[in-house]
Amino acid sequence: MALNMSEAEDKIAEAAKKFALKNARDYGTAQASIVINKIFAEIPDAKKLGFKALKAIVDRVVGEVNSLSKEEIEAEAGKYVFPEKEQREGLPDLPWADAGTSANTRFAPNPSGYLTIGHSKIAILCDEYSKKYPGKFFVRFEDTDPKTKEPKIEAYKAIVDDLEWLGCKIAGIFKQSDRLEIYYKYAKQLLESGKAYVCTCTREEMQRNRKEGISCACRSASAEENLSRWEKMQSVFKEGEAVVRMKTDMQHPNPSVRDWLMLRIIDKSHPLTGNKYRIWPLYNFSVVIDDHDMGINLVIRGKEHEMNSTKQKYLYDALGWEQPHTLDIGILKPSKDISHKSDIKKAIQEGRLTGWDDPRAPTVAGFRKRGILPGAIREYVISSGIGKNDSYLDIKKLEAINRKLRADAGVDAK
RNA sequence: GCUCCUGUCGUCUAGUCCGGCCAAGGACACGGGGCUUUCAACCCCGGAACUCGGGUUCAAAUCCCGGCGGGAGCACCA
Numbered sequence: 077m078a079l080n081m082s083e084a085e086d087k088i089a090e091a092a093k094k095f096a097l098k099n100a101r102d103y104g105t106a107q108a109s110i111v112i113n114k115i116f117a118e119i120p121d122a123k124k125l126g127f128k129a130l131k132a133i134v135d136r137v138v139g140e141v142n143s144l145s146k147e148e149i150e151a152e153a154g155k156y157v158f159p160e161k162e163q164r165e166g167l168p169d170l171p172w173a174d175a176g177t178s179a180n181t182r183f184a185p186n187p188s189g190y191l192t193i194g195h196s197k198i199a200i201l202c203d204e205y206s207k208k209y210p211g212k213f214f215v216r217f218e219d220t221d222p223k224t225k226e227p228k229i230e231a232y233k234a235i236v237d238d239l240e241w242l243g244c245k246i247a248g249i250f251k252q253s254d255r256l257e258i259y260y261k262y263a264k265q266l267l268e269s270g271k272a273y274v275c276t277c278t279r280e281e282m283q284r285n286r287k288e289g290i291s292c293a294c295r296s297a298s299a300e301e302n303l304s305r306w307e308k309m310q311s312v313f314k315e316g317e318a319v320v321r322m323k324t325d326m327q328h329p330n331p332s333v334r335d336w337l338m339l340r341i342i343d344k345s346h347p348l349t350g351n352k353y354r355i356w357p358l359y360n361f362s363v364v365i366d367d368h369d370m371g372i373n374l375v376i377r378g379k380e381h382e383m384n385s386t387k388q389k390y391l392y393d394a395l396g397w398e399q400p401h402t403l404d405i406g407i408l409k410p411s412k413d414i415s416h417k418s419d420i421k422k423a424i425q426e427g428r429l430t431g432w433d434d435p436r437a438p439t440v441a442g443f444r445k446r447g448i449l450p451g452a453i454r455e456y457v458i459s460s461g462i463g464k465n466d467s468y469l470d471i472k473k474l475e476a477i478n479r480k481l482r483a484d485a486g487v488d489a490k
Numbered sequence: 491g492c493u494c495c496u497g498u499c500g501u502c503u504a505g506u507c508c509g510g511c512c513a514a515g516g517a518c519a520c521g522g523g524g525c526u527u528u529c530a531a532c533c534c535c536g537g538a539a540c541u542c543g544g545g546u547u548c549a550a551a552u553c554c555c556g557g558c559g560g561g562a563g564c565a566c567c568a
Binding site for chain 2: 095099102103107109110112113114115116117118127128130131158159161162163164168171184185186188218220221223224225279282283287315316319328329330331332333337339340341342356358359360363378379380381382383384386404406407456459460461463464465466467468469470472473474475476477479483
């Protein structure tokens with residue numbers, strides 16, 4: 077038998093000995109199945125040999141190794157070098173990216189308050205990826221609802237300050253309230269091409285139709301009619317009397333996808349534009365226009381937006397644009413009792429916190445006052461990854477990272 | 491209810507796409523020891539997990555089916 081041993085078999089027997097020694101050293105006795113796995117993983121030729129033949133070799137070698145004394149195993153194993161496990165550094169690679177990819181990202185807050193730790197996770201991830209794949213990171217204020225989400229003037233600056241403190245490299249700052257003419261241009265284009273229509277049904281009728289998958293008469297109106305109705309939206313129609321809808325699929329399983337709303341009339345003064353405009357875009361419409369306009373190819377957002385991709389796909393197709401790549405991220409919540417911006421607002425009102433920058437507040441401003449370094453927040457965010465599971469902030473871990481960073485920087489040196 | 495997403499140590503996670511270098515790695519927390527006048531920090535050591543049940547395979551955290559748990563969306567909000 078020994079005379080017929082091929083070169084491959086020698087190689088395998090040698091590898092088996094090496095793995096068996098390591099296995100015996102680490103766990104007391106070597107196990108054949110573990111050794112076989114390692115051989116399959118490291119020696120491609122092993123498959124050619126066939127499982128039975130391989131097992132015979134491994135069984136023999138494992139038997140020999142297990143008959144050795146502890147000292148002998150230790151000595152023999154010491155002759156080999158076993159690589160340490162590798163730990164990935166930083167953020168994972170983008171599966172679709174290659175060496176020349178540049179990632180253009182955006183952080184799109186509503187200017188209604190200060191940045192929480194949850195927001196900063198998204199912002200830092202955007203910034204990090206636009207650095208990892210050199211591209212641009214934009215800030216875009218989504219302030220298109222002066223009624224239910226009234227923008228706060230101070231917030232525009234406070235948010236930018238927080239982002240800069242966090243070390244984000246901002247390539248440009250946009251406000252959607254500056255961009256209404258652009259949205260109108262595309263709305264008209266869509267109306268002309270029959271991809272969208274002005275709907276004058278009442279809110280109740282529309283809700284019922286969507287729920288039941290029924291197309292209303294507005295849907296089949298001519299382009300001329302739609303354009304004329306669009307003009308009337310500027311002044312004749314009252315708030316709630318007409319909206320612009322995207323033509324999607326009235327039979328879509330999710331009723332909210334069925335001919336979703338693109339623009340509506342709001343007769344309330346906007347803190348930035350006053351009464352200049354009264355037709356305001358809805359989120360899904362303005363987002364698509366802006367992302368395309370700004371050359372965004374990587375959208376990083378909270379996973380609650382995941383469903384919006386389905387809606388937006390119709391718009392991208394209608395305009396002939398390519399949908400950007402997306403990363404839907406699990407929400408990083410400050411703690412069990414304070415998990416949302418509104419909880420912080422409430423705590424301030426009730427006097428439990430002195431303000432958004434209270435050192436106990438889970439806001440960027442609060443952490444700053446508390447002595448947390450921006451680098452610590454970034455490192456924490458990066459270590460928490462891009463998974464879709466929600467998680468609570470592990471404050472002890474953040475503080476541990478912070479301690480280490482402060483020591484490295486000599487901040488607390490005596 | 492419908493549509494979609496998700497489930498790894500106490501916690502946050504790596505690994506899952508492409509099965510085998512995983513009897514599952516790291517960090518924080520915890521326990522023990524060291525150092526220090528004490529505490530903290532720091533150093534060393536240790537315990538600690540693949541949601542469950544089937545299937546495929548020589549081999550499953552990884553693939554397939556089902557159950558259970560968690561989350562999101564179903565706005566003229568973003």
